[in-house]
């Protein structure tokens with residue numbers, strides 16, 4: 007890692023330009039908890055590291071348009087300390103706070119978690135369930151894309167080579183809404199999800215589910231939005247029939263690998279269990 | 295790449311050093327500043343032996359680049375003792391024999407202090423979760439946790455709130 011240039015631009019335009027000029031030889035860095043591990047292991051060999059943390063707006067959380075805008079490089083520790091965000095989106099915050107140790111939390115960001123493009127990234131199913139949108143900017147200007155459209159395959163993203171993820175936009179939260187994220191790991195801390203599931207629900211006054219989004223992680227090459235699972239819950243009071251339909255939709259969507267951490271069959275079964283449990287927690291948080 | 299001049303505040307003292315672009319903060323602390331208390335157990339964020347506090351945040355110095363330290367306040371194990379007095383955490387680690395080889399100890403102490411600075415009265419569970427990123431292959435953690443809880447009690451008595 008000795009021959010690496012370090013840049014810390016203070017505007018998005020400067021960062022986009024540096025990224026373009028480097029023509030593939032540069033990597034963006036937020037918290038560095040993935041990138042620096044990869045550089046150390048020789049899997050990433052950038053000539054230039056572009057630190058995006060000094061760019062205004064990338065490290066904070068703003069209330070905007072009834073929802074929130076979270077800077078892409080904001081650390082998990084900062085998310086966990088934001089009372090209003092925790093109240094509106096407890097599932098996103100709990101997913102972000104599951105990443106690594108206290109030390110890793112001091113640096114790890116939602117943007118890095120998504121852009122590392124690991125199928126097991128913990129915050130991604132929670133962000134997808136929340137219908138979070140990415141604000142990205144490159145030499146062709148600014149655009150917005152849903153989180154579920156960013157990862158293409160392990161390690162691959164749909165962003166252009168000179169595009170930077172600036173922030174996540176979280177929609178306004180209707181009354182009686184709740185979200186939750188659960189993951190299975192063989193111990194209680196410091197491990198990579200065998201399966202993860204994020205659910206976000208909105209209910210009406212009578213306790214009927216009006217809107218539902220279900221996302222599962224680590225059971226396919228990317229985190230998945232399981233539209234059929236959400237549809238199974240809408241119009242129900244999360245009775246056994248609706249939950250069974252959700253199970254079927256989740257199981258049908260899962261395309262996991264078998265490895266030492268779990269067989270495909272086990273992962274599929276667990277995805278259903280976690281989605282159910284997350285749905286029930288989300289309902290409780292919604293106060294429905 | 296050329297080395298760059300980096301200005302920081304380390305344990306309250308303004309410090310300038312030359313660091314390379316790809317050099318970790320841990321390597322800079324150890325090799326440029328000769329602050330060898332922070333250890334490298336893994337270099338990949340797993341063990342916590344390199345724990346330092348940067349602008350009030352506990353981080354792994356192995357997973358931070360030296361030039362990122364520009365303008366930041368860094369606290370390391372070397373700054374923990376007050377004059378010739380050991381910090382209560384350091385004393386309690388000794389009392390409880392919460393170390394054997396001692397390789398993990400600087401990281402555990404820095405991480406424990408970061409906890410007590412924000413939560414003076416943690417439960418045992420809170421201590422265990424907070425320290426989950428600090429590996430120790432010798433002690434089995436029990437003595438560490440008891441030392442932290444006793445140090446917390448001592449600090450609460452010293453500085454009643």
Ligand SMILES: Cc1cc2nc3c(=O)[nH]c(=O)nc-3n(C[C@H](O)[C@H](O)[C@H](O)COP(=O)(O)OP(=O)(O)OC[C@H]3O[C@@H](n4cnc5c(N)ncnc54)[C@H](O)[C@@H]3O)c2cc1C
Nearest residue numbers: 034036037038039040041106115118119121127128171339
């Ligand atoms: C000890 C340890 C434990 C971990 N545990 C977990 C865990 O439990 N769950 C989990 O999901 N992950 C875990 N991780 C992985 C990692 O911490 C997370 O993925 C984290 O969220 C990455 O964020 P970062 O800011 O550090 O990313 P970085 O390392 O800075 O970046 C990651 C990747 O994304 C790119 N990138 C970063 N920001 C942007 C941006 N704004 N726009 C475009 N590209 C960008 C970088 O170029 C790089 O390729 C762990 C890592 C360690 C070291």
Ligand code: FES
Nearest residue numbers: 335336337342356
């Ligand atoms: S040396 Fe930094 S975490 Fe192990």
Ligand code: FES
Nearest residue numbers: 394396430431432
């Ligand atoms: S005392 Fe030896 S590793 Fe902790």
